[in-house]
Amino acid sequence: MKHSKIYTISILILALLPFLLTNCEEVMKDFELKKTQAQIVIDAQCSSFTNTAIVKITKTGDYMNPGEYPKVSDAIVTLSFNDTTIVLPEEFPGEYYKYHNFPENTLYTISVTIDSKVYTAQSFMPKKVELTNLSYRVSEYSSYMQTYPGELFYVSKMEFLDPQNETNYYRIKITKNDTLFKSANDILLTDDIYFNSDTIEYEPFYFFKTNDRVTFEFMSIDKANYLYYTTLVQAMTSTGNFSVPDNPTSNFTGKVLGRFIAYSSDTLSIRISE
């Protein structure tokens, strides 16, 4: 719905003013954004699927020149769970890694010390929820049929059994031929408040062609990260014109951007044939 909203607005405006289809766009030459002090960003992940903990520490950069984010080195990064504490060494500048067998159903605590300031966060790694099936069918979606007559488009459907008596939060990642769909609108999230403990089928609006290899990664995440991703999508998609955007809600203590996620996941792949 979120994605379709901006689209809907523009369609409405277009439909309202068919004789003005050239609604005007113009580059604003003298437009400037405020310069602000760079802020520390911690992107910390820990997965039972990859058995890896990865922490990337950077700083914010100029909005008008994206892609240049200074790396933060010499941080002390430790990860604790149950009675274990491990240290993540800096393998590349600003990137701290450790391979380890991370148990599910466990609370993880991360601690990052930068210039004697300590930032901590906790994340609960839920037990993996398995995908029970992945299938596909020819899409009857009319718009695509009209735009590309004669070509067949497929949609893919995943199924899983939502566990009883608990609230679950999920994120789904979709990959086509080894390329991850990775725009803000590809952050597919759901909780189970509407369908607790049931077999759930999900057929997202992604279209594939014959011979495509489709992979669904089904991540089980905790509530704080569900909120983080929800607010992340808003921060990425909001233009500020029709709503008031804000920074994503972090689970770190201290004034820092980013978040710490501990997650489990399951994947299924399928090749589409005629």
Next chain:
Amino acid sequence: MKHILLFILLFTASISYAQKYTISGYVKDASTGEVLIGASIFIVGTNNGTFTNYYGFYSISLEKGNYQVEYSYLGYTTTTNFVNLTANKTQNIELSESVEKLQTVVVSAEARDKNVSSTEMGTQALQMAEIKNIPVLFGENDVLKTIQLMPGVKSAGEGNSGFFVRGGGADQNLVLLDEAPVYNASHMLGFFSVFNGDAIRDVKLYKGNMPAEYGGRLSSVLDIKMKEGNMKSYHATGGIGLISSRLAIEGPIIKDTSSFIIAARRTYADMFLVFAKDTNLKKTKLFFYDLNLKTNYTFNENNRLFVSGYFGRDIFKFQEMFGTDWGNATGTVRWVHLFSPKIFLNSTFVYSSFDNVISVNSGVANIDLKMGINDISIKEDFQWYANTKNTVKFGFESIYHTFNPGELTTDMEGVEISIDRKYALETGLYISNEQSLNDFIKLKYGIRFSTFNIMGPGTTYTYNDDHEITDSAEYKGKTFIKSYPALEPRFAGTFRINASSSIKAAYTRNNQYVHLIQSSTVSLPMDYWIPSTELTPPQICSQYSLGYFRNFKENIYESSIELYYKDLDSQIDYENGTNVFLNPNVESYLVFGEGRSYGAEFLIKKSAGTLTGWIGYTLSKTEKKFKELNNANWFPTRYDRTHDVSVVAMYDVNKRLQISATWVFSTGDAITFPSGSYEIEEFTVNYYTERNGYRMPNYHRADLGVTYKVNKSERYSSNLNLSIYNVYNRKNPYMIYFEPKDEKNPKELQAVKVTLFPALPSITWNFSF
């Protein structure tokens, strides 16, 4: 308690018992038989005078004697009657429209000074005739867009009919159509208001100093009255425009006793879509229609009955994929009864509903999401013309609300989601008195006792900080779950310096118990209303205002300076990341904060002569503060436009040709833009530092209108109206977005503005016979 005591003291002191007689009656339009609201009745040679009330009724008490009574109304010929008052007297007056519009100046000087003499401040009254002369987008006369040209009132954006009064929110305006609340006053993304100019007679806006008979909204009351229908003969009026057409028929059912009006309107913008190249657009539907109906019956001098209704729908359908269908329906039954020449009673029964349905075809299932609110209410308003010095109003209002915050149905088996409906009873009990202490001081004081009761059936929940339900309580039907009683004092006073100037002061306190939950500021009908509950306290506003009013040149020029300060409590916003749709726990995500709004409004208005119009300027500031937002710092609201100017001019070139022009200027909206970016996973994320910390570029625009009367005879007249929106093609940004300067090099961004309307001419042919 102090307020009540003061009130009783003032009130009892004011009633005197001299032997007096009353002249009372209705003032009507001679050609249509419709009552005139706010017509002036003046006793020549004295300081006594009054105005007709909302129902066209007046009553004035005088000692025995001979009097010269002057009746006047803007645009009508003044009538003078000689009265030998020896007993109570009923005098119904019919005023004729001035034949020569150019000479409407002939209006008695004393009678036209309402601006200076009345206790009203922060009030704007408009007649439909005035509104029809102002150029607007698509040539559609619009009540709400005209209101936006008044100081203190701001538009919701380019071409939008949404309005904000003295820093208040869109949901803080009480919009009444024949006393029925209209919950969503706009059509088609806000480009049109729901009010069809052919069906509207009078418009009055209270910018905060609302009298005690109104309540329930913090920021304003917009009181719109429908035409009653011509009592003398049949007429049709209508217009054919580029994107809409309209037709109204009115006439007597029984001459001088009963009449009716039916007005209908339909847009057909989507018909042009047939020509669109894109097949998706071809199948898009987008239109609205609305219908106004009113009829009345005069039983006798003392009893009149009115029945009126409004029905309108907006339909939007994008292929088979997405559609919305929304609209308002209102109905009013009103009985006006005179107990005596001094006691007037208006009894009203009102129904109002707003609902919207969003339909999505996901390819797998058809999903319908329905949201809405409906009200049933009764109202009794007494008006007691106690004596020449005192006019007392008292009465009560009781509204039963039903809230539907969301119901999702699908054609898939077993998939249904519905958020519990909520029920509430809102009541208001009021009394007020308008009192002339002497020739210099006039006071209006009153109090409204409002209560809001959340009623069963229903379940209430308590939440912890994680929005998890920790407790719940079940309530059966007809039980009171939670009550909010409140006293709302209202005070206004005028000190008359001399015949042409006065100083006024006012204080108003208001409570608001219904709140709009919005997805965004665009008027997409995805908004829904919720009541105050145990978790959601009422919004409260206290407003203080002070004004200086001065008329020049025998009241041809009116001018005023008004200062206001508003103190707002329990303002509503959401926590970051709140999903407002179909969220049964949405209340646990609401955050409550404070607000303050202050400003100065300047107005100069010329209302007679060949050149009429006004210049308005507002200097203002509106801020809010929430513990949970913007690091608990004050931030400006989106519509905090520091400077706001509007110039409106209408010029009668000759009997056939009229030119009108408007110019508006305002500081750009406060907006939130990123001040940096960073990387998380594979995503580039915006970094925000301040809420509404940026400004859109300043907005300004001129519109021009030319009306040419093609012909005019006894029976038939028509005119052509050409209007040009945004004459000098100012490219005001509707939105600003950022994109790479060069597709190949995404490392350098530039800001791009999108403008909605270039210089946009439109033509409308209007007729009446």
